Amino acid sequence: MTKPTTMLEEDLIFLDEVVQPPVSSQSRKQEVWRVMIIDDDADVHTATTYALGNLEMQKRPLQFLHAYSAEEAREMLKNEQDIAVILLDVVMEQEDAGLQLVRHIRETLGLQEVRIILRTGQPGYAPEIDAIRDFEINDYKTKSELTRIKLFTTVTAAIRCYEQIRTINSGYRGLDSIVHASNALMAELGLENFAAAVIAQVAGLLGQPGAGVLCMQEQVGGQPGAPVVIAAAGEYRALLGKPAATLNDQRLTDAITQAFHEHANAYRDDYV
Numbered sequence: 627m628t629k630p631t632t633m634l635e636e637d638l639i640f641l642d643e644v645v646q647p648p649v650s651s652q653s654r655k656q657e658v659w660r661v662m663i664i665d666d667d668a669d670v671h672t673a674t675t676y677a678l679g680n681l682e683m684q685k686r687p688l689q690f691l692h693a694y695s696a697e698e699a700r701e702m703l704k705n706e707q708d709i710a711v712i713l714l715d716v717v718m719e720q721e722d723a724g725l726q727l728v729r730h731i732r733e734t735l736g737l738q739e740v741r742i743i744l745r746t747g748q749p750g751y752a753p754e755i756d757a758i759r760d761f762e763i764n765d766y767k768t769k770s771e772l773t774r775i776k777l778f779t780t781v782t783a784a785i786r787c788y789e790q791i792r793t794i795n796s797g798y799r800g801l802d803s804i805v806h807a808s809n810a811l812m813a814e815l816g817l818e819n820f821a822a823a824v825i826a827q828v829a830g831l832l833g834q835p836g837a838g839v840l841c842m843q844e845q846v847g848g849q850p851g852a853p854v855v856i857a858a859a860g861e862y863r864a865l866l867g868k869p870a871a872t873l874n875d876q877r878l879t880d881a882i883t884q885a886f887h888e889h890a891n892a893y894r895d896d897y898v
Contacts, residue, residue: 658689659785660708664699664727665715665745670769674713677774683782684789696723700730709740710788711781716746728763739791741784745769821857829859837861841870843886853882 661678663671671692678688691706693699696718703709712731716724724744731737743765764787765780772780821840829836837860841853853870855862865872870882881892891898 657686659683659686659710659788660689660691660706661781662691662693662699662702662706662709662712664693664696664712664718664724666694666718667715667747668694670715670745674777677777678781681778683778683785688781695719696727699727703731703735703737707735707737709737711784712740712742713781714742714744716744739788739795741765741788743767743780743784745772822859825857825859835860839865839870839873841882841886850886853886 663674665671671694675690679690681688691702691709693702714724714727716722718724720726724746728742728744731740731742741764744763745767747769764784767776767780825838825840826836829838838858839855839862840857842856843853844851855865855868855870855872858864858866862873871879873879877894878897881894881897885892
């Protein structure tokens with residue numbers, strides 16, 4: 627099938643080409659928005675990265691991923707799930723390859739947060755009203771109308787929507803975790819079991835391994851005694867009933883003592 631030549635025109639400014647660094651685990655840790663371009667026309671990839679490559683959105687730069695067919699995109703999306711926006715061509719290997727990929731992304735992969743912008747050079751293959759009605763996409767544009775400014779506006783709006791959805795979903799997950807933790811704690815009987823459950827549930831809420839200690843400090847002759855481990859989990863389980871000093875980690879022992887003395891959280895770079 628021969629596709630008409632398309633390009634991002636009008637006020638598109640061609641900059642000196644900047645080679646995109648390969649996507650690595652290190653680059654993912656940076657504060658970037660990841661944008662995936664799925665199109666079988668290499669010129670569209672080039673024009674898009676030229677138009678957006680040096681711009682920031684919501685105070686973050688963009689990082690681009692490239693797929694040149696729906697099949698290549700399916701393989702990439704098996705491992706690349708932290709993507710904010712997908713710019714997706716309709717007609718690739720087949721006339722409806724892009725639309726079928728939308729179904730795969732939403733229904734098979736379950737990626738509901740990513741914003742999908744459908745782009746086409748042949749709008750007759752997927753009428754706009756039908757595509758918006760039948761497929762879970764966020765925008766539908768013909769490639770000829772996506773000038774540099776309009777492309778920037780469209781992607782910025784999609785990123786804002788993505789950020790808001792992520793925030794809302796994160797809040798729902800946090801509330802669900804708290805409710806689950808509360809229900810689990812209510813079922814525990816006895817101080818030791820309850821305290822051990824506290825460790826496990828707090829670790830789960832923070833996304834940390836379930837290892838830790840819960841300490842208590844008794845008053846001896848009107849003076850605070852040494853903190854004692856009243857519950858322990860994971861690698862610290864053997865310390866149950868022993869002084870906190872037996873942690874064999876002076877940093878943690880000092881932090882526990884400080885928290886009791888100041889009646890406040892002890893903050894450090896790697897723990898609270």
